[in-house]
Amino acid sequence: MKFTTLVSTDQLAQHLRDPQWIVFDCRFSLTRPESGRQAYAKAHIPGARYAHMNEDLSRPVTPASGRHPLPDPGLLAGKLGRWGVDGSKQVVVYDDSFGSMAARLWWLLRWLGHDAVALLDGGYPAWQTQGRELSAEIPVLRQVVFHAAPDDGRWVDSTAVLEAVQCERVIIDARPEERFSGFIEPIDRAAGHIPGSLNSPFEDNLDGRGNFLKAEELRQQYESLFHGARPGEVIHMCGSGVTACHNLLALEIAGLPGGKLYAGSWSEWITDPSRPIAASKSA
Numbered sequence: 001m002k003f004t005t006l007v008s009t010d011q012l013a014q015h016l017r018d019p020q021w022i023v024f025d026c027r028f029s030l031t032r033p034e035s036g037r038q039a040y041a042k043a044h045i046p047g048a049r050y051a052h053m054n055e056d057l058s059r060p061v062t063p064a065s066g067r068h069p070l071p072d073p074g075l076l077a078g079k080l081g082r083w084g085v086d087g088s089k090q091v092v093v094y095d096d097s098f099g100s101m102a103a104r105l106w107w108l109l110r111w112l113g114h115d116a117v118a119l120l121d122g123g124y125p126a127w128q129t130q131g132r133e134l135s136a137e138i139p140v141l142r143q144v145v146f147h148a149a150p151d152d153g154r155w156v157d158s159t160a161v162l163e164a165v166q167c168e169r170v171i172i173d174a175r176p177e178e179r180f181s182g183f184i185e186p187i188d189r190a191a192g193h194i195p196g197s198l199n200s201p202f203e204d205n206l207d208g209r210g211n212f213l214k215a216e217e218l219r220q221q222y223e224s225l226f227h228g229a230r231p232g233e234v235i236h237m238c239g240s241g242v243t244a245c246h247n248l249l250a251l252e253i254a255g256l257p258g259g260k261l262y263a264g265s266w267s268e269w270i271t272d273p274s275r276p277i278a279a280s281k282s283a
Contacts, residue, residue, distance in 0.1 A: 003118035005253045006212060007092055009127050012120055015090070016046060016133065022085055026095045026102040027124065028053040030187060036095075045094065045127060046135040049083045053242070057104050066268030067187075067240035068104075070155065073112060077148035080112075086144040087114065094120035094127070098210050100202055100243045107245035107261065113149035119249060121211050155261040156235055158268055161194065162275065170229045171197040174238040174247045175266065182279030187239060190270040192279030197237070198225050202246035218254035232258030237265040 003011070015021040025048040027036035033054055040050040051057055056079060058068040085091060091109060093102040099119050109117040120127065128134070156164075164171060173193055178184050180199040185191035193199070204221065207213055213221070226234060231251060238244040241263045248259050269275050 002116045003090060003092075004115050005118055005249060006121045007118045008121055009130055009132060012045070012092055012127075013132060018090075020088060021090045021092060022083065023048040024083075024091065024093045024102070024105055025050045025124075026053070026057075026093055026105050027097070028095065028101045029097075036101075039096070041136065043134040043136055045124070046133055046137070047139045048094075049139060049141070051083075051093075051105055053101060053104065057108060064268070064271050066264035066266070066271075068242055068267075070111075070241070070263050071108070073148050073150045076108065077112065077146045080109075080146040080148075082141060082143050084142050084144055085114070085146050087147065089116065091117040092120055093117065094123045096124040098203065098206055098246075099123060099212075099249070100246055103245035103249050104242045106249055107154075111150055111154050112146075113151065114146075122209065125210065153260075155263045158262075158264055158272070158275065160260075161235060161237075161262050161269070164235055165194060165196055165276070168196060170226055170234045171262070172200050172225060172234060172236050172247060173197050173266070174200060174202040174236065174243045176201050176203075179239070188267050188270060190277060192277045193266070194237070194269060195276050195278040200225055200247060202238070202243045202250075205246060205250040212250065212253060215254050218250050219256060222251060222254060222256055230258075231256040232260070234259045235262050236260065237262035239265055240267045241265045 023045055025040045025044045027039050029035045059071045093105045095102040106117050106119050173180050180193045182191040236244040236247050236259050251259050
């Protein structure tokens, strides 16, 4: 059986020694970029490889890019091969922040043509709270070849987003409401949102325990935002193209696949002062 959205802690525990399953620890903090790697060194799910958001899951930032540009597909494919991932492997990704970071690797693998990738529902906190096995041991890797087949129809650039604004297409922003509205902006140099875009914070995909809502709940939530648009017509964004992947995962769970990622997102949009900005309050 291939898992393409979520796996439970029970399911992962059953496959922890399965050589066909490969686990990635994606813990990362925007404000403390080394904290995830340090946490991994202390303890992680046995066998997990560590994937760093800035070094592994993004390419270097440029003056015209957002904070996490999409990685070079060839370089990422090489890393995946060195980590032991090929077309036969089931990949599981996790973090300690409700899937907000790990969803990036979920999306990247889908982009490269590898559908057998799922997020650990509840993440590291659920695994740890349940008293499941942890390790500080670095896994021994067996290198394979990962054949990347990037589907660039899964994402759009700033030009396409500007056209979407002018045509009043649906754009959904996964940032917290206070950042979307422009009340605060702790990360990027300009506050606000793209005119006409709608706010659906990624946390709204979760229940009180930090697990994803049921498919029907997610479906109702998003269809109310689509206003009749087909899922594949909707553009999803956030601050830098990371937490928007959480919304895209939620849509996959809901049976509403095909949404496009604005890969550069807000941090790229604001690099060009000619692009319009809206805000509920000046910041």
